[in-house]
Amino acid sequence: MLASVASAQEAPKADAVVLEELKAQIRVMQERIQALEAKANAPAPTAVATAAPAPAATKAAPAAGVTQIKWENSPRFTEASGTTFKMRGRVMLDAVDVNVDRETGASYKSRQFRARQLFLGAEGQVGPWAYRLEGGAANGSGWAWDDAVVEYKTKGGTLLTLGNQKVGGLENLTSIKTMTFMERGPFGDLTDAGFVLAAQATHVGRNWSVRAALQGDSINKADASAAAYDVNNAKERSGAMARVSWAPVMTPTDTVHLGAWARYRDVGGETAFTYSSAGNSAYRPQTSAGGVLLSTGAVGKSDTTLGVEAAWARKSLSVQGEVANVHVDRIATALSAANGGQDFDIVTGYAAVSWFPTGETRPYSAGGLFGKIKVLHPIDKGGMGAYELALRYDYGDLSDMRANTATALASQPGLATAGTYKGVTAGLNWYPYSNVRFMANVTRAKINNRPIGTLENDADVTVFQARTQIEF
Structure with missing residues (x-):
């Protein structure tokens, strides 16, 4: 009985122990619940601190039915198929003042405000084929095409081009939109x-280029051309041309460019080639007062031209020059007693220097060309734009052309103007934006021609020019 009493007394004690254990477990559970709630209510870490770096986005083609539009001075449209289309064009408005002081004959002054070029065109790509088309009115004339080409790039990287185009010469291949001087x-x-018109192949390497072409006449020439000396020969002119370039130094701030080009052409059944020039201007008012100042007349049945070119650029300073020899195969005196005669050579060249006091550089490409200036501080960004100072010396020598014995000297009109040209042109360019330019050129030139009897057709020429240009 005592044992039963003891057991009865210990039972409440055991229940009390169990109760305390339960309370302890409950307290632990409450503490865990509070910790979880505190963690759940805490501010979330920033994405930068917790998120792993996202993979770089890849440039995807537009989705089906979507056309992308990118602004490149005018909108370029790109479809999902890769087909592109972009409008392009330029406006060049000039003021020209010419003063000609002649040794004999009438001296004169002339001034004109003119549209040097009003051009509009387009470019784009369809599959592996690209096209470029641009034309307009130049010098107050009717509509004519400049660029009109279709291009295809092979898997080996060679560009095949068919259409109206240029092939050789550093200054010649540089667009009028980007070259340093107005002309x-x-x-x-x-x-x-x-x-x-030409079929051309071009291949560009890391720092070199090669291009070659078979050439015809301008795309703007009418199909039915009258024969010049033979009524049964209405062939258009034809020829071939090639150019190579190499840049032993080619960095963003330093460039050394070397190049050479060659061309052969034949007049076919057309009028013979004429070799003439003006004082750094496409405006030639001298024809209104006694004839062209420097010209051979229509004397060449074919010619072979060899040219060499070089340029050096370091940061904002650049120097470039070219020299060419044109060997003229002259027409026979039997075809023209006035223009026929012995073959002769023409030598011409220039040397130019350019400097940007605002720090810009002339961008150079492996194709052997200088491109459009990128203005470092355009005026819409609070800058002053880009300023360029330039100077060029020009030389041309036609005096190797000789008189023939088929007719009198006075009846050979080219002799009186087949002399020498020496001139200096100074230029100032301001680029408020990369696609807008204001230009001013002044040229002082001396033309020395041979005396023909009492006629001494020498001339001192002064040309002032100014241009407002915008292109897209």
Whole structure:
């Protein structure tokens, strides 16, 4: 009985112990619940602190039915298929003042405000084929095409181009939109390597380029051309041209460029080639007062031109020059007693220097070309734009052309103007934006021609020019 009493007395004690254990467990559970609630209510860490770096986004083609639009001075449209289209064009408005002081004959002054170029065009790509088309009115004339080409790039990187295009010469291949001076001067006039229909292949390496082409006449020439000397020969002119370039130094701030080019062309059944020039201007008012000042007349049945080119650029300073020799195969006196005669050579060249006091550089590409200036501080960003100072010396020598014995000297009109040209052009350019430019050029030139009887057709020429240009 005593044992039963003891057990009865110990039972409440055991229940008390169990109760205390339960209370302890409950307290632990409450503490855990409070800790979880505190963690749940705490501010979330920033994405930068906790998120892993996202993978770089890849440039995807537009989704089906979506056309991307990118602004490149005008909108470029790109479809999902990769087809692109972009409008392009330029406006160049000039003021030109010419003063000609002649040894004999009438001296004169002339002034004109003119549209040097009003051009509009387009470019784009369809599959592996690209196209570029641009034309307009130049010098107050009717509509004509400059660029009109279709291009295809092979898997090996060679660019095949068919259409109206240029092939050779550093200054010649540089667009009028981006070259330093307003005009290419006598070198461009006498070598006459402008736009013609051609089939061209171009390959560009890391710091070199090669291009070659078979050439015809300008795309703007009418199909039915009258024969010049033979009524049964209405062939258009034809020829071939090639150019190579190499840049042994080519960095963002330093460039050394070397190049050479060659061309052969034949007049076919057209009028013979004429070699003439003006004082750094596409405006030639001298024809209104006694004829062209520097010209051979229509004397060449074919010609072979060899040219060399070089340029050096370091930061904002650059120097470039070219020299060319044109060997003229002259037409026979049997075809023209006035213009026929012995073959002769024309030598022409220039040397130019350019400097940007605002720090810009002339961008150079492996294709052997200088491109458009990028203004470091355009005026819409609070800057003053870019300023460029430039100076060029020009030379042309036509005096190797000789008189023939088929007719009198006075009846050979080219002799009186086949002399020498020496001139200096100073230029100032201001670029408020990369696609807007204001230009001013002044040229002082001396033309020395041979005396023909009492006629001494020498001339001192002064040309002032100014241009407002915008391109897109």
